Amino acid sequence: MLTIGFIGSGNMAQAMIQGWSGNPEVQLTVYSPNSGKRVAKELGITAEDSAMAVWLKSDLVVLATPADQLAATAKMLQPAILMKPSVIVASVLGGISLAQLHQALGEQLIITRALPNVNVGVKYGYTALAFDKDTNPDIKGAVAALFLEFGRTDELAEEKFGAASAVAGSGPAFVAAFTEALKQAALKNGLTEEIAARLAEQTVAGTARHMIEAKKTPLTLANEVMTPGGSTAAGYDVLQKGNLNQLVLDTITATMAKNAEFE
Numbered sequence: 001m002l003t004i005g006f007i008g009s010g011n012m013a014q015a016m017i018q019g020w021s022g023n024p025e026v027q028l029t030v031y032s033p034n035s036g037k038r039v040a041k042e043l044g045i046t047a048e049d050s051a052m053a054v055w056l057k058s059d060l061v062v063l064a065t066p067a068d069q070l071a072a073t074a075k076m077l078q079p080a081i082l083m084k085p086s087v088i089v090a091s092v093l094g095g096i097s098l099a100q101l102h103q104a105l106g107e108q109l110i111i112t113r114a115l116p117n118v119n120v121g122v123k124y125g126y127t128a129l130a131f132d133k134d135t136n137p138d139i140k141g142a143v144a145a146l147f148l149e150f151g152r153t154d155e156l157a158e159e160k161f162g163a164a165s166a167v168a169g170s171g172p173a174f175v176a177a178f179t180e181a182l183k184q185a186a187l188k189n190g191l192t193e194e195i196a197a198r199l200a201e202q203t204v205a206g207t208a209r210h211m212i213e214a215k216k217t218p219l220t221l222a223n224e225v226m227t228p229g230g231s232t233a234a235g236y237d238v239l240q241k242g243n244l245n246q247l248v249l250d251t252i253t254a255t256m257a258k259n260a261e262f263e
């Protein structure tokens, strides 16, 4: 049995707990000052009274607090780290590098930097992973296997994390915004709230699944829908004239700039 402990019980921690909760080989526990006990009850896992207790019970500890809480967390954990330095750390703290994590927690620890997205909660996530250079390949494989349980993963150089965070980490919010725009357009054109939501969600979900399962590029799929001279082409033209690509690039650039503030 592998025990995974969470420090922080917000949206990201909850998604990861949901992603791992079906695994009979994994036991999950959490500490968070305000909501930890409530979240643990809702998700059917145990809660601890302190970050130290999480550390001492766990084989792997996920740091899932706001990034600016790293120093406070390190302070709470210091005695436990000295008592049990074998614990593996997986940090999802946005913008916080492996070097910063080692500086705060200890040079001797085994630390993985992970950048998951909330879709891990429905086992359709994406996680970028970065390991210490000297991480034992068996440990690397074991950690990567855990993240593979709830979606696709790639090992990425840390300098690529800013882009990965903006596109894949924040991406679900941007795709959700487009889905909401589709829904609003359906509502404006007379569909009911329920039907508008279903049309928008199912179309976004089906399009992603279609590209992945049939191994089609986005442009190949778009061209299949666009009968020459037909109605889709008329709408697609409006998206291109409105410079959708530039709007999305500006969105990613702003997201990366904000993320870089934490570095």
Ligand SMILES: NC(=O)C1=CN([C@@H]2O[C@H](COP(=O)(O)OP(=O)(O)OC[C@H]3O[C@@H](n4cnc5c(N)ncnc54)[C@H](O)[C@@H]3O)[C@@H](O)[C@H]2O)C=CC1
Pocket: 007, 008, 009, 010, 011, 012, 013, 031, 032, 033, 034, 035, 064, 065, 066, 067, 069, 072, 073, 092, 093, 094, 095, 115, 116, 117, 118, 169, 170
């Ligand atoms: N939400 C997302 O989609 C993603 C979030 N992340 C990263 O995950 C981390 C958490 O983000 P969210 O879950 O969205 O935030 P959140 O605000 O939903 O949750 C933060 C959690 O940390 C707890 N917390 C705050 N200070 C603490 C402390 N000193 N000790 C223990 N627990 C403490 C809070 O009570 C809360 O449970 C951030 O560093 C973020 O950059 C990374 C990838 C995606």
Ligand SMILES: O=C(O)[C@@H]1CCC=N1
Pocket: 094, 165, 169, 170
């Ligand atoms: O919004 C944030 O700061 C975090 C990082 C990636 C997704 N959520």
